[in-house]
Amino acid sequence: MLVLGLETSCDETAAAVLKDGDTLLSNIINDQIGVHSPYGGIVPELAGRSHNERVHRVIKEAVVEAGVRLRDIDLIAVTMGPGLIGSLLVGLNTAKGLSYGLKIPMIGVNHLEGHLLAIFLQKKIQFPFIALIVSGGHTDLYRVSDFGRYKLLGRTRDDAAGESFDKVGKMLGLPYPGGPAIEKLARNGNGKAHKFPRAYLEKGSLDFSFSGLKTSVRTFLNRREKGNRLTLTDEDISAGFQDAVLDVLVDKLISACKKENLSRIVVTGGVASNGALRVAVGKAAQAYGFEASFPDPIFCTDNAAMIACAGHYKFARNQSSSTDFMGLDAKASLSIE
Numbered sequence: 001m002l003v004l005g006l007e008t009s010c011d012e013t014a015a016a017v018l019k020d021g022d023t024l025l026s027n028i029i030n031d032q033i034g035v036h037s038p039y040g041g042i043v044p045e046l047a048g049r050s051h052n053e054r055v056h057r058v059i060k061e062a063v064v065e066a067g068v069r070l071r072d073i074d075l076i077a078v079t080m081g082p083g084l085i086g087s088l089l090v091g092l093n094t095a096k097g098l099s100y101g102l103k104i105p106m107i108g109v110n111h112l113e114g115h116l117l118a119i120f121l122q123k124k125i126q127f128p129f130i131a132l133i134v135s136g137g138h139t140d141l142y143r144v145s146d147f148g149r150y151k152l153l154g155r156t157r158d159d160a161a162g163e164s165f166d167k168v169g170k171m172l173g174l175p176y177p178g179g180p181a182i183e184k185l186a187r188n189g190n191g192k193a194h195k196f197p198r199a200y201l202e203k204g205s206l207d208f209s210f211s212g213l214k215t216s217v218r219t220f221l222n223r224r225e226k227g228n229r230l231t232l233t234d235e236d237i238s239a240g241f242q243d244a245v246l247d248v249l250v251d252k253l254i255s256a257c258k259k260e261n262l263s264r265i266v267v268t269g270g271v272a273s274n275g276a277l278r279v280a281v282g283k284a285a286q287a288y289g290f291e292a293s294f295p296d297p298i299f300c301t302d303n304a305a306m307i308a309c310a311g312h313y314k315f316a317r318n319q320s321s322s323t324d325f326m327g328l329d330a331k332a333s334l335s336i337e
């Protein structure tokens, strides 16, 4: 079974060909960093236009690299939400055109389910497990009982973890996206030079909040501009900020395992490519005898291989949705529960 995955929910135009759910034949990711970086963040209108210009070329590259022909594809899996509506529509309408022209089924995939199942591109994790999705738009904790069976345990009440990296990056004058740039600076900083606040919220809560931390960094930078705490470098601030985010993520992840009485953990989404987070989760998991898994960084940030993978499993359990492809609509918000 050959699945063509298509992902255009945000600022990556991506296509991948996946064979039998676990053999990845190609994974083309065309990012739009050059388009958005002059603005310090994603401009939705430009994202949609840019997907439009690139999507056919990216699909062609994916098919050529996989060494197959378009007519060999058995199923098209496309992100239908959540995401930027103008961006989602490009992928969805392209998929509809291909599906109609090639007379093959297509299936709409939830972007978050793609992140959750990305790990299955590399290894089969035994259900049930706890999953933490940390991306630019989401910070969600799930109990994953089976393919298609997800229970939300906690989520951010304001900024997503990746969003806070991006906003703090912008404050520090770093290029977009802020996450990788902050991680790089933090490597040469002292996280203990200034302790930024950790928002643990009410006792027992598995929700997150990162907007206070962001404000705290802003206040700190203002004071530094006025001449206070001049000795603290951008490296120290990056390390202090990153430590604060990581401490809360690790704490809630371990609490979720204890609460649900589960010992397997999957951490995924763009922020999961952060090396310090991977080390921190690995250490905590080891201390409690839990087993932590992370997709390779290339499968953590947005990609179409994870969409092909989630589409493969969704199609296997629910082939009927494929017949009604013309009725599929893009959804800016979409839950996976």
Ligand code: KG4
Residues within 6 Å of the ligand: 010, 134, 135, 136, 137, 138, 161, 162, 163, 165, 166, 177, 178, 179, 180, 183, 269, 270, 271, 272, 273, 274, 275, 300, 301, 302
């Ligand atoms: O999953 P993703 O590619 O797109 C969304 O679905 O949002 O995640 C993008 C987010 C951005 O906020 C980016 O700054 C963050 O992931 N990110 C990182 C790192 N690499 C990407 N955050 C921290 N450390 C990184 N190394």
Ligand code: ZN
Residues within 6 Å of the ligand: 111, 115, 135, 136, 269, 270, 301, 302
């Ligand atoms: Zn994503």
